[in-house]
Amino acid sequence: MTLSTAMLLTIIGCCLVTLLPRIAPFILVKKVELPQSVKKWLGYIPxxxxxxxxxxxxxxxxxxxxxxxxxxxxxxxxxxxxxxxWTRSLAITVITGVIAAALIRLWL
Structure with a gap:
């Protein structure tokens, strides 16, 4: 399979379009001090x-x-x-969900 320049540029463009909206908010939040109400609201994202x-x-x-x-x-x-x-932690939430699903599948 050959890779043309147009296809390579399309792949790179798709990567940028996918990554920028996911990375840009983290970069912006690090440089800006958010109000406490916004921080509390962001705590519900998990x-x-x-x-x-x-x-x-x-x-x-x-x-x-x-x-x-x-x-x-x-x-x-x-x-x-x-x-x-209880934890407001995405990692703990995901781990708890995976363990709960595994145990339920094991028993059912």
Missing amino acids: ICILTALVVQGMWSVEQGFKLTLHWHYLLALLPTVAAAI
């Missing part, structure tokens, strides 16, 4: 990320547009949300 990731997997639409809830996801969500609220 919970928002958790919700976005889990809720999409917790529900599925089956044939005939029947909405189905996957109970094992809901069971794993309970300790994970508790860890997110």
